[in-house]
Amino acid sequence: GENVEQHPSTLSVQEGDSAVIKCTYSDSASNxxxxxxxxxxxxxxxxxxxxxxxxxKKDQRIAVTLNKTAKHFSLHITETQPEDSAVYFCAAYxxxxxxxxxxxxxxIKP
Amino acid sequence: xxxIHQWPATLxxxxxxxxxxxxxxxxxxxxxxxxxxxxxxxxLQLLFYSVGIGQIxxxxxxxxxxxxxxxxxxxxxxxxxxxxxxxxxxxxxxxLAANNSPLHFGNGTRLTVT
Numbered sequence: 008g009e010n011v012e013q014h015p016s017t018l019s020v021q022e023g024d025s026a027v028i029k030c031t032y033s034d035s036a037s038n039x040x041x042x043x044x045x046x047x048x049x050x051x052x053x054x055x056x057x058x059x060x061x062x063x064k065k066d067q068r069i070a071v072t073l074n075k076t077a078k079h080f081s082l083h084i085t086e087t088q089p090e091d092s093a094v095y096f097c098a099a100y101x102x103x104x105x106x107x108x109x110x111x112x113x114x115i116k117p
Numbered sequence: 118x119x120x121i122h123q124w125p126a127t128l129x130x131x132x133x134x135x136x137x138x139x140x141x142x143x144x145x146x147x148x149x150x151x152x153x154x155x156x157x158x159x160x161l162q163l164l165f166y167s168v169g170i171g172q173i174x175x176x177x178x179x180x181x182x183x184x185x186x187x188x189x190x191x192x193x194x195x196x197x198x199x200x201x202x203x204x205x206x207x208x209x210x211x212x213l214a215a216n217n218s219p220l221h222f223g224n225g226t227r228l229t230v231t
Contacts, residue, residue, distance in 0.1 A: 011160070039216035050207050050222025051161070096160060100216040104176065107160030 009101035013108025030097035039100035119144035123223030140208030
């Protein structure tokens with residue numbers, strides 16, 4: 008079955024710098040890759056997603072890139088702000104369900 | 118607008134006791150409903166999903182069960198809790214399948230089995 012690995016588990020960056028979180032997947036048939044943000048005490052919330060027919064997608068300071076050949080996708084956050092501090096999850100859609108990465112705790116240092 | 122309510126927020130239960138967690142969705146009809154468990158340092162594990170009243174699919178064999186007695190109500194139950202059932206339980210809904218519409222999560226229930 009599908010396996011999604013996410014790195015790093017914790018990422019600390021200076022406010023204003025960029026943050027990159029990477030995920031790899033195993034099922035070459037996976038065709039949908041969302042990213043969710045989970046703030047403390049809340050459920051995850053979709054922030055951006057990408058489908059397998061697209062290589063990159065941007066939404067203001069957030070972008071996602073997909074390399075189908077290498078089977079990995081990444082989340083890029085530019086000009087990080089304190090409110091970006093949260094746990095971020097990647098996921099891949101396989102066999103009618105989302106398979107989730109283990110999460111990355113992003114810490115924005117003032 | 119659509120809202121999802123999940124309760125209780127925290128729960129401490131002894132081993133062997135029963136469990137009932139409830140989730141309701143407002144503002145939408147015939148949603149897909151999901152129960153996930155989130156363990157510390159691990160991703161979300163899908164436990165159950167439902168595409169309609171009385172229709173439950175189980176993804177992981179365990180001592181938990183789910184029911185959908187009404188269109189917008191999803192209940193997670195156990196007859197006898199185990200220590201390994203401790204975790205953070207999340208309910209979610211979507212309009213379509215998870216690859217065609219986002220999942221909307223509740224704020225979760227922190228379950229501690231002692």
